[in-house]
Structure formats: C-alpha cells, structure tokens
Amino acid sequence: MxxxxxxxxxxxxxxxxxxxxxxxxxxxxxxxxxxxxxxxxxxxxxxxxxxxxxxxxxxxxxxxxxxxxxxxxxxxxxxxSFRLPTLETDPSDPAVGELWFRGDLGELRVQTDGGPQALTRAATDDEEEPSESDATFDVIEPFDDDSWADTFGEVWDYGVGGNTEIRDIDGRSGNQLQMRVPGGENRGVYTVHNHANRAGDAPTKCYHQFFMRFRPGFYDNLDDDGKLPGFAGRDGTDEGAGGEPADGTGWSTRMGWDDPWDHDGSDIPLDWYVYHMDASGSYGDHEFITLLEEGRWYRIEQYIDLGTPDTRDGVLRCWVDGELEYDRTNFRFRESGGNDVQWSWWDFYHGGGNTPSGDIYVQFDDLKIKRGGMP
Known part of the structure; x- marks a missing residue:
C-alpha cells in the first residue's frame, strides 16, 4: 500500500x-x-x-x-478506463466476444462465431463525408434483392440463381450478394454488364467500387488460383480469356487470387489476371496486388484506362480500403481501335485444372460503376 x-x-x-x-x-x-x-x-x-x-x-x-x-x-x-491488448496479428484461439486492437491495421476487432470481425462505426456530423455522390456514378447496385441480376445478365449468365444468394451478412448493413463455387467444380458464376448495349457506346476508361469478403473457411478448400470481377473487351473474338492470347483484338483484366501457399501464409493473395498483348504466356499474367484476410470486408476500387492502341500506355490500378495497392501504366491491351471496355465482367470461379475440395464463397456489397474515368 x-x-x-x-x-x-x-x-x-x-x-x-x-x-x-x-x-x-x-x-x-x-x-x-x-x-x-x-x-x-x-x-x-x-x-x-x-x-x-x-x-x-x-x-x-x-x-x-x-x-x-x-x-x-x-x-x-x-x-x-481499461485497455485492450494491441496486437500485430489476430490471437490464435480467441473466445467469442473477445476484443483486441490491431495496431498494424488501425482497427478494433472482435471474435465472432464466424471468425475475427472488424468493428465499424458511423461517421459523426463533423467528420468529412466521401467526396463522390451517388449522382457521380453510372451504375449503382446495392445487392438488396434478386433484382441485382438485371444489372447483368448479358453475353453470359452462368450460375445466377443456382450459385448465388441474397442474404444479410455480418459486418455490413442490409443485404449482400453471396456467390459460390461448388466443391469439385470450377465454375461458380459469370455474368456481364454490357456497357455498349446499356449506354450505346463502350468507354475506354472505367471504374468499379465495391465491398468484398471471402467467407471464413475459403482458404481451407482451395486447390488452385481463381477469378473475380473485372473488365473485358472481347466482342466478336475468343481472344483475351480461356487460354486464347490477347493478340491485338480481345483482352481482359479480371481480378482473382493466386495460390496462397506460394505466398507463405493463409491469407488470400489478391491479384490481377491480365490478358494483354505482351503477356508471358497464352494464359495471360498474374499481377500481385496485396494479401487479404478471409472473413473481413474490404472496399475494392478498380480502374482501367486502355490507353492508345498498339502503345504501352494502358493503365490498371487497384485500391484496397482507400490505399493504392497496384499501379501499372505500361500495358498494351489492343492493336487498333475497337473492343473498348465493353464489359464489367462479374464472375467467380476456381482454377483451371483443379477444383476446390468443398464449397467456397465470396460476398459482395454496394457496387458502383463509373464509365469514362474516375468519379
């Protein structure tokens, strides 16, 4: 005393x-x-x-x-007052309800039945709101109900309904879209928003913003890399996907994940899967972006500028939670004009040769699309 x-x-x-x-x-x-x-x-x-x-x-x-x-x-x-533990990685076996602060991420986290979850808060009146308004975007899809499919459904419409579900998912308000690849199969969902049909013209620049989460257990069932939403221009040609090289007409820049075990950990290596004219092989190139944790929502932003035909000035960028994680400005996507950004290609499938050992799920919320440049 x-x-x-x-x-x-x-x-x-x-x-x-x-x-x-x-x-x-x-x-x-x-x-x-x-x-x-x-x-x-x-x-x-x-x-x-x-x-x-x-x-x-x-x-x-x-x-x-x-x-x-x-x-x-x-x-x-x-x-x-009391102080929560400050950690650089999540605890190995936390109890449900246990709280800690991730110093490397700058966020408060709690253990739920589905795994660690970041705690979010609503902005107060005196905090600055995001600069863009909904009026800035050409397409807004909240994934509130099954009408989300009307935003897509052109060119291909595989798996919509059978491998998709609208549901209320932890960490976001309202409903979200869940997409599935069944165990033992490669294909989950692929569908297209066709800019040329919807707007009467295809842009040469395009921007996507959406929230994405790999459902807990995703890593455990993987046996290959996989594919996620992105952009494409493949009108009238098979070039630019499926092992058909981008020889000057068709191209694609979808997001995806690389084999996690090639990156020394259980996080998911987010990457760009790019079919461009200077790719190293007939199946395009994987371009690493960053590592993502399963069970956590991320705000993803994608941007493409096709640049000048037959010139290495094409731009591809990705932001994760507002941080620019990928920025390349020397792509050569096409040899001549045409095949602009025709599609927002909304897909989810696993690998090429190997299949997942069980069902895998990815979840999306609040998609916004801007044609012609950044919002």
Whole structure:
C-alpha cells in the first residue's frame, strides 16, 4: 500500500493495527473493479463509487450506495478506463466476444462465431463525408434483392440463381450478394454488364467500387488460383480469356487470387489476371496486388484506362480500403481501335485444372460503376 493511493500501512508494533487494515479492505471494496456476468450484478453491494464491469456485455455500472447505474464510457474518468491488448496479428484461439486492437491495421476487432470481425462505426456530423455522390456514378447496385441480376445478365449468365444468394451478412448493413463455387467444380458464376448495349457506346476508361469478403473457411478448400470481377473487351473474338492470347483484338483484366501457399501464409493473395498483348504466356499474367484476410470486408476500387492502341500506355490500378495497392501504366491491351471496355465482367470461379475440395464463397456489397474515368 502506498500513501499516494490513500491506504495506511501500520508500522511494526502499532497498537490496534487491525483498524487501518480493515479500513484499507473497506476502501479496496470500492477501488477494485468487480468483474462478472451482467446477470450477477444484483448479487454485489452497490457501494458508493464502486465499479462493476460486465464481462459478457461490456457494460459498466457505478454504485451510489443504494443502486447500480449504467455509465456511458464518455463519463468515465481515466482511472475507470481499461485497455485492450494491441496486437500485430489476430490471437490464435480467441473466445467469442473477445476484443483486441490491431495496431498494424488501425482497427478494433472482435471474435465472432464466424471468425475475427472488424468493428465499424458511423461517421459523426463533423467528420468529412466521401467526396463522390451517388449522382457521380453510372451504375449503382446495392445487392438488396434478386433484382441485382438485371444489372447483368448479358453475353453470359452462368450460375445466377443456382450459385448465388441474397442474404444479410455480418459486418455490413442490409443485404449482400453471396456467390459460390461448388466443391469439385470450377465454375461458380459469370455474368456481364454490357456497357455498349446499356449506354450505346463502350468507354475506354472505367471504374468499379465495391465491398468484398471471402467467407471464413475459403482458404481451407482451395486447390488452385481463381477469378473475380473485372473488365473485358472481347466482342466478336475468343481472344483475351480461356487460354486464347490477347493478340491485338480481345483482352481482359479480371481480378482473382493466386495460390496462397506460394505466398507463405493463409491469407488470400489478391491479384490481377491480365490478358494483354505482351503477356508471358497464352494464359495471360498474374499481377500481385496485396494479401487479404478471409472473413473481413474490404472496399475494392478498380480502374482501367486502355490507353492508345498498339502503345504501352494502358493503365490498371487497384485500391484496397482507400490505399493504392497496384499501379501499372505500361500495358498494351489492343492493336487498333475497337473492343473498348465493353464489359464489367462479374464472375467467380476456381482454377483451371483443379477444383476446390468443398464449397467456397465470396460476398459482395454496394457496387458502383463509373464509365469514362474516375468519379
């Protein structure tokens, strides 16, 4: 006991030494936080100034001598606060409800039944809102219901309905789109938003923004790389996909993932899968972007500028949660004019030769498309 905490340590030989010690214990009953399940609150005496922390709900209660009153965190003093562990990786086996702060990501995380989940908050009135408005975009698809398929459904429409589901997924408000590749199969979903048909003309520049999440368990069933949404120009030709090189007419720049075991970990290596005129093989090139965790929502932004025909000035970019993770400006996509950005190619499938050992799922929310450049 130290004097600066108001406790009294009797000196050796002091008469009635038990009096100050009993007073110390009375004070400790107030100064030391009580921790228990919230349902046990009434089993503790609400001494004036005592604090009760509910382990199951995180609620804090303060005693006034007669009853417990729930306190808002904003009214608690520094002495009443508690500190969460700061980690650079998620705990190996956290309990459901356990909280920690990821210092490398700058986010608060909680363990759920489906795995670690980042806790998000709504912006306050005095915080700056995103600069773009919905009016900036040419296509807005919230994936609220099955009408999302009307945004696509041209050229190809494989797996829509059978391998897709609209559902309410943790971490986002409202409904989201879940897409599946069944175990033992390669194909899940591929469908197209045709800009040339919808807008009367195909742009040479295009921008996508959407939220994406690999459902927990994704990594465990992988046996190959795979493909995700992106852009393409393949009108009247088989070039630019499926092992047909981009020889000057057809091209594609879909996102995907590389084999995770080639990147020394269990995170998912997000990449661009690009069919361009200078690709190293007939199946295009994989261009690494960054590593993503399964079970976490990310805001993905994709941008393409086809550049000048037969010139190495094509641009391809990707942002993840607002950070520019990929920026290349020397692609040669096509030999002459035509086959502009005709499609927003919305697909999900696994590998070429190998198939997943079980069903794999990717989830999407709030797609926005801007034709002709950045929003």
């Amino acid at each position: 130290t004097e600066n905490h108001g406790y009294d340590t009797p000196e050796q030989g002091t008469l009635n030494w038990n009096v100050p010690l009993n007073e110390n214990f009375e004070q400790l009953d107030i100064d030391v936080e009580i921790r228990d399940q919230e349902g046990q609150l009434d089993t503790y005496q609400p001494k004036e100034g005592a604090k009760f922390f509910a382990l199951d709900t995180g609620h804090v209660f303060v005693g006034d001598g007669e009853s417990w009153t729930r306190a808002s965190l904003s009214t608690l003093s520094v002495d009443d």
